[in-house]
Amino acid sequence: MTESAAGAVDLATRIELEDFYYREAELLDERRWEEWLELFAPELEYTAPIRVNRKSPAPDIIDGLGHFDDTLSSLTLRAKRLRTDVAWCEDPPSHTRRLITNLRVRPAEDAGRLSVRTNFMLYRSRGDMGAYDLIVGERQDTLRREGDRWLIAKRRIIIDQSSLGTKNLGVFL
Incomplete structure (x- = not known):
């Protein structure tokens, strides 16, 4: 992996x-959560802070408050729950299609890691x-290499809407 002058x-x-991100979207759309979880590092931080509407120059992202703040362990529990008969928010399951675009990559501050930003659109019907x-929204990831594969060590999801129009957030972003 070489770095160009532009970073x-x-x-x-x-x-x-x-290909990594397209495969991730496919795994999620096909409800293959166990395989999806294998894309994450054990030290995973998976957050989606709240967005608010404020006058400038106040920040519009509230990192201390979020739609979710998960670890690999809590994501695993959420995925397992979706396979049970008590996941009412996803029974019957949603039909989803994730579109991943605008991939931007640069070396992360930690050596051997990459900082990757992608835009996403999730279509969901029930x-x-x-x-x-x-x-x-936008996903801000930190990836690290483990052997011949990439793992997501950190994901911060910035949803463009400040008020979500969905009745629940029972799907993964």
Whole structure:
């Protein structure tokens, strides 16, 4: 992996990361949560802070308060729960399609890690009434290499909406 003057990674690494993120979206859309969980490092931090509407120059992201603040252990419990008959928010399961775009990569502050930002759009429909949810935002990841694969060590999800229109957040972003 070489670094260009602009701070980006080489083309082969970029293509490898695009494939990584497309596979992640596929695993989630196909409800293959156990395989999805294998993409995360044991020390995972997985957060989605709240966005608020404030006058400038006040920050619009509240990191101390979030939609969720997970570790690998809590994500694993959430995924296992979705396989039970008490996950009412996802019974029947949602039909989802995740679109991942605008991949931006640069070396992270910690050696051997990458800082990756992607934009996402989650389309989610439930039932047969024609209603659907759109959730849009940015994922800010720190990836680390383990052997021949990448692991997500940290994910911060910034949802563009300050008020979510969805009735629940029973799906993974």
